[in-house]
Amino acid sequence: MTLVDRRNFHLFQPLLYQVATGTLSPANIAAPLRNLVKRQANVRVLLADAIDVDVGRRVLRLLDGELAYDTLILAAGARSHYFGHAGWAMHAPSLKCIEDATDIRGRIFAAFEKAERTEDATQRAALLTFVVVGAGPTGVELAGALAEIARHTLPREFRRIDTASARILLVEAGPRILPNFAPELSAKAVAALSKLGGTVRTDTAVADITETGVVLRAGVREEKLATNTVLWGAGVQGSPVGKAIAAATGASLDRAGRIAVGSDCCIAGHSEIFVIGDLARHEGIQGLPLPGVAPVAEQQGAYVSDLIRARLVNRRLPPFRYRDPGSMATIGRGLAIAQVGRWKLSGKVAWFAWLFVHLMALVRYENRLLVLGQWGWHYLTWNRSARLITRDSGRGVERGEVR
Amino acid sequence: MTLVDRRNFHLFQPLLYQVATGTLSPANIAAPLRNLVKRQANVRVLLADAIDVDVGRRVLRLLDGELAYDTLILAAGARSHYFGHAGWAMHAPSLKCIEDATDIRGRIFAAFEKAERTEDATQRAALLTFVVVGAGPTGVELAGALAEIARHTLPREFRRIDTASARILLVEAGPRILPNFAPELSAKAVAALSKLGGTVRTDTAVADITETGVVLRAGVREEKLATNTVLWGAGVQGSPVGKAIAAATGASLDRAGRIAVGSDCCIAGHSEIFVIGDLARHEGIQGLPLPGVAPVAEQQGAYVSDLIRARLVNRRLPPFRYRDPGSMATIGRGLAIAQVGRWKLSGKVAWFAWLFVHLMALVRYENRLLVLGQWGWHYLTWNRSARLITRDSGRGVERGEVR
Numbered sequence: 082m083t084l085v086d087r088r089n090f091h092l093f094q095p096l097l098y099q100v101a102t103g104t105l106s107p108a109n110i111a112a113p114l115r116n117l118v119k120r121q122a123n124v125r126v127l128l129a130d131a132i133d134v135d136v137g138r139r140v141l142r143l144l145d146g147e148l149a150y151d152t153l154i155l156a157a158g159a160r161s162h163y164f165g166h167a168g169w170a171m172h173a174p175s176l177k178c179i180e181d182a183t184d185i186r187g188r189i190f191a192a193f194e195k196a197e198r199t200e201d202a203t204q205r206a207a208l209l210t211f212v213v214v215g216a217g218p219t220g221v222e223l224a225g226a227l228a229e230i231a232r233h234t235l236p237r238e239f240r241r242i243d244t245a246s247a248r249i250l251l252v253e254a255g256p257r258i259l260p261n262f263a264p265e266l267s268a269k270a271v272a273a274l275s276k277l278g279g280t281v282r283t284d285t286a287v288a289d290i291t292e293t294g295v296v297l298r299a300g301v302r303e304e305k306l307a308t309n310t311v312l313w314g315a316g317v318q319g320s321p322v323g324k325a326i327a328a329a330t331g332a333s334l335d336r337a338g339r340i341a342v343g344s345d346c347c348i349a350g351h352s353e354i355f356v357i358g359d360l361a362r363h364e365g366i367q368g369l370p371l372p373g374v375a376p377v378a379e380q381q382g383a384y385v386s387d388l389i390r391a392r393l394v395n396r397r398l399p400p401f402r403y404r405d406p407g408s409m410a411t412i413g414r415g416l417a418i419a420q421v422g423r424w425k426l427s428g429k430v431a432w433f434a435w436l437f438v439h440l441m442a443l444v445r446y447e448n449r450l451l452v453l454g455q456w457g458w459h460y461l462t463w464n465r466s467a468r469l470i471t472r473d474s475g476r477g478v479e480r481g482e483v484r
Numbered sequence: 485m486t487l488v489d490r491r492n493f494h495l496f497q498p499l500l501y502q503v504a505t506g507t508l509s510p511a512n513i514a515a516p517l518r519n520l521v522k523r524q525a526n527v528r529v530l531l532a533d534a535i536d537v538d539v540g541r542r543v544l545r546l547l548d549g550e551l552a553y554d555t556l557i558l559a560a561g562a563r564s565h566y567f568g569h570a571g572w573a574m575h576a577p578s579l580k581c582i583e584d585a586t587d588i589r590g591r592i593f594a595a596f597e598k599a600e601r602t603e604d605a606t607q608r609a610a611l612l613t614f615v616v617v618g619a620g621p622t623g624v625e626l627a628g629a630l631a632e633i634a635r636h637t638l639p640r641e642f643r644r645i646d647t648a649s650a651r652i653l654l655v656e657a658g659p660r661i662l663p664n665f666a667p668e669l670s671a672k673a674v675a676a677l678s679k680l681g682g683t684v685r686t687d688t689a690v691a692d693i694t695e696t697g698v699v700l701r702a703g704v705r706e707e708k709l710a711t712n713t714v715l716w717g718a719g720v721q722g723s724p725v726g727k728a729i730a731a732a733t734g735a736s737l738d739r740a741g742r743i744a745v746g747s748d749c750c751i752a753g754h755s756e757i758f759v760i761g762d763l764a765r766h767e768g769i770q771g772l773p774l775p776g777v778a779p780v781a782e783q784q785g786a787y788v789s790d791l792i793r794a795r796l797v798n799r800r801l802p803p804f805r806y807r808d809p810g811s812m813a814t815i816g817r818g819l820a821i822a823q824v825g826r827w828k829l830s831g832k833v834a835w836f837a838w839l840f841v842h843l844m845a846l847v848r849y850e851n852r853l854l855v856l857g858q859w860g861w862h863y864l865t866w867n868r869s870a871r872l873i874t875r876d877s878g879r880g881v882e883r884g885e886v887r
Contacts, residue, residue: 089593089873106509108870115641116867125643128597128873146601180875190492194531198549238518240528447861447869451854458850464519466850467511470492470531472583 083125083148085141089114092179093443095375096452098219100182102189102226103234103468104459107179109452112445131157133325136351152353154385155326155340159359159373162316162337169290173311176219185312187470189227192310193235194470196242207307209247212295214287215315216251216258218410221270223312224251225412228277233463249279250306252297254286254315259410259418261372266418269427273416287315317373319360330354335362339370344400346385357381365403375442376406411435414460486528486551488544492517495582496846498778499855501622503585505592505629506637506871507862510582512855515848534560536728539754555756557788558729558743562762562776565719565740572693576714579622588715590873592630595713596638597873599645610710612650615698617690618718619654619661621813624673626715627654628815631680636866652682653709655700657689657718662813662821664775669821672830676819690718720776722763733757738765742773747803749788760784768806778845779809814838817863 090111099105118124130144134153141148161175174185189211196208209231213224231247238244251258251274257267258274258281271281282297289296294307319338327334332348333341339362340348346361348354358378363371371377384401391398407421409431417432419425426434436456443449459465493514502508521527533547537556544551564578577587592614599611612634616627634650641647654661654677660670661677661684674684685700692699697710722741730737735751736744742765743751749764751757761781766774774780787804794801810824812834820835822828829837839859846852862868 089597089871106511106870107874108509108872111869111872113641113867113869113871115638116869119641122643126641127601128594129601179872183874191531194492198530198532235518238516238522238529240525445869447858447867450857450861454853454857455850458853464516464850466514466516466519466848467509468492468516469511469514469582471510471586 082121082123083127083150084114084118085127085129085131085143085148086114087128087130088178089128091117091444094177095218095442096439097176097179097182098222098226100179100467101176101185101223102230103186103465104226105452105455106467107182109448109455110443111179112443112448117444131322133322134329134354136329136354139353150353152355152389154355154357155322155360156356156358156378156382157320157322157360159317159319159338160321161313162318163313164316166290169313172290172292173214173295173313175313176223177317183469183471186468187472188310189230190468191470193239193242193244193247195309197239203307205242206248207294208309209242209244210250210306210308210310211247212250212252212306212308212311214252214290214295214311214313216253216255216281216283217261217314218259218408220251220253220312220314221259221274221410221412223314224249224279225274225277225416228274228279229413229463230465232278234465245278247278249277251279251281252285252287252295253281253283256283258283261408262410262418262420263425266420266425266427270410270412270418273412273418273427276416277413317359323356323360326354326356332356335370337362345388345398346381346401355385357385363401363403371403374408377403380404409435409438485524485526486530487517487521488530488532488534488546488551489517490531490533491581492531494520494847497580498621498845499842500579500582500585501625501629503582503870504579504588504626505633506589506868507629508855508858509870510585512851512858513846514582515846515851520847534725536725537732537757539732539757542756553756555758555792557758557760557785558725558763559759559761559781559785560723560725560763562720562722562741563724564716565721566716567719569693572716575693575695576617576698576716578716579626580720586872586874589871590875591713592633593871593873596642596645596647596650598712600642606710608645609651610697611712612645612647613653613709613711613713614650615653615655615709615711615714617655617693617698617714617716619656619658619684619686620664620717621662623654623656623715623717624662624677624813624815626717627652627682628677628680628819631677631682632816632866633868635681637868648681650681652680654682654684655688655690655698656684656686659686661686664811665813665821665823666828669823669828669830673813673815673821676815676821676830679819680816720762726759726763729757729759735759738773740765748791748801749784749804758788760788766804766806774806777811780806783807812838812841 090113093110096110100107115126133142163169192208196205199205211227213220228249231244235244259267259270285297285299288298297304323340327340330348330351340356341362342356346355359373365371388398409419411417415429415432417435418427419431440449493516496513499513503510518529536545566572595611599608602608614630616623631652634647638647662670662673688700688702691701700707726743730743733751733754743759744765745759749758762776768774791801812822814820818832818835820838821830822834843852
């Protein structure tokens with residue numbers, strides 16, 4: 082059993098926005114892969130980049146070699162998607178990996194530093210304008226954290242600018258934010274974000290993003306907004322290796338770059354190749370594809386593991402069935418929404434539930450303690466102590482390769 | 485009162501090697517400057533790069549502007565020095581800033597990963613050979629941590645290579661390691677490093693460093709050693725701004741780029757310009773310059789602060805006098821040396837003293853707790869959980885500028 086990954090650590094992406102906003106350090110939400118499987122002597126870890134598959138020879142092609150397999154489980158995930166505007170990536174970073182997070186962190190806190198120094202009021206306004214594109218959970222969480230930074234963390238630390246005057250704009254092309262939740266919860270999230278000082282613009286598309294601003298389009302009206310910081314949380318697409326694998330296996334790829342799989346998580350005609358997680362397009366019971374969330378990936382992983390063991394003893398398993406444990410999103414301190422079946426929660430209760438669930442989802446006990454400690458400290462002081470402006474390779478550099 | 489710094493955080497450099505070896509996260513040893521002086525309303529923080537001074541106009545020149553002063557306190561510190569071999573920096577990174585630490589961390593753990601993958605025995609040996617140049621405290625601490633990584637942290641995590649077979653070489657041009665300590669403590673440090681599996685080579689100079697190895701020279705004998713990882717802990721020199729300031733003020737600059745100051749920490753003829761810390765050459769009582777260590781800088785800072793206040797009320801102060809609190813260095817778990825006046829300590833007692841002193845030297849309570857927690861976890865498990873291989877701008881990129 083070989084675990085192939087481009088990175089030497091497992092990353093808990095749902096808390097990545099807390100690294101990007103200076104609350105946590107990268108290692109707090111990461112766990113070294115080798116350490117995780119240390120005691121499983123039959124598991125080998127390979128730090129490598131999978132690029133293609135040779136279905137006939139049953140060989141996974143790596144950037145620098147190849148690896149034979151009997152059964153292949155693909156869980157390469159998703160990356161951000163700029164809908165044909167690759168040039169926007171430079172000006173509007175997305176949040177998928179640790180380098181993205183430290184890059185965004187640097188941009189946010191450097192914007193306040195530059196605003197403190199500039200003598201030009203127009204430039205200062207642009208530096209204190211933050212635009213988040215896309216109102217899924219990541220976009221909402223980023224906007225909420227930005228508002229808290231401006232209103233609670235920084236005000237007493239700057240002498241010339243009033244950080245609380247910063248403008249935080251959450252832009253969503255659809256009619257409401259957090260569309261995977263019930264409409265009344267979306268409304269509560271809007272209210273929560275407004276309470277923190279953020280502004281929500283729904284039914285508003287992004288027409289252009291440049292170094293100096295964004296062009297927003299609502300209906301036929303276009304508006305140019307001067308801003309120094311645009312964060313992208315709008316779209317994801319399957320990892321590039323998915324395209325190669327779909328071509329090799331004849332599997333169909335949907336518009337979001339996800340590989341279609343059957344109810345057993347296999348590619349049609351290739352019972353030896355499983356695709357799980359964000360890279361898989363798995364039709365749910367109502368004919369809608371399963372969402373790209375952690376519980377889907379976790380349950381698919383457990384199912385495939387069971388299925389492979391069942392095959393070894395010539396047993397059959399019923400098709401995979403997703404049990405939705407519910408969804409939650411946080412906006413800020415004491416402000417969250419949660420939806421579990423018909424139950425709908427908001428406010429402090431939902432927020433504590435969110436904290437608990439995310440803490441427990443960290444795979445290492447040490448990280449749970451470190452995160453809890455830092456959350457506690459942040460709760461008492463509003464300080465965000467991990468707000469280092471570091472030199473990162475993020476800007477304009479092709480992502481994805483391990484150095 | 486304006487605090488000018490290139491970075492937005494204070495960094496506790498003595499623990500930087502623990503970031504470079506995966507025990508701590510960067511933010512654990514850093515503190516945001518603005519947060520530190522939040523309650524001092526008369527202190528302004530400016531994120532800027534000081535490059536020169538106009539003595540006549542009493543103006544500090546910044547990379548992007550200037551700043552008038554009545555009194556100037558220079559504490560720009562030191563950077564690493566490759567003794568005329570600037571090209572070595574690319575192959576043998578030094579450890580002065582956070583980016584250096586994450587770069588080195590990536591190199592160390594990537595070397596083990598590559599060793600696990602290669603089929604070539606010669607290449608594997610080079611990947612498992614680590615050379616640390618310079619046996620001051622940083623060099624010794626890095627070599628000790630590398631030995632612990634190879635012998636204790638990684639062995640059960642790799643399937644093909646025996647990480648414990650890694651060769652850790654500490655190279656020192658002088659006759660003994662940790663020359664600032666008593667000879668018997670140097671000998672204890674050598675014994676401690678040997679116990680961990682490291683090798684010490686004194687009286688050995690580095691003649692060349694390339695991508696594939698180092699050339700060592702002992703007397704007339706030269707030896708080429710194939711290695712993938714060389715770390716530089718050999719020399720420091722004053723920050724470049726020191727040169728400009730010396731030229732502007734007529735102060736003399738010593739070979740290590742330090743500005744000569746009088747017993748009141750001022751530049752001769754410029755009682756309005758103080759130089760403290762690693763950038764200052766301050767003659768001690770025995771005619772030797774004070775060492776570039778934290779206690780000197782701290783005491784000079786306190787002295788200059790007292791002196792400026794005394795001047796305001798037309799009072800005089802006696803000259804600065806350094807009170808040596810002693811020195812300590814750690815080699816590994818339970819292995820440290822300490823020297824306080826005539827007292828000489830080693831082993832577990834010195835190690836606990838080292839832990840305590842370094843924990844208390846962190847300026848933020850939260851960081852003390854986080855560091856203590858991670859040390860405790862590391863003590864119990866030998867794991868180094870912050871060992872992320874990230875893409876860093878370290879390799880071959882000019883350092884020093886804030887993005």
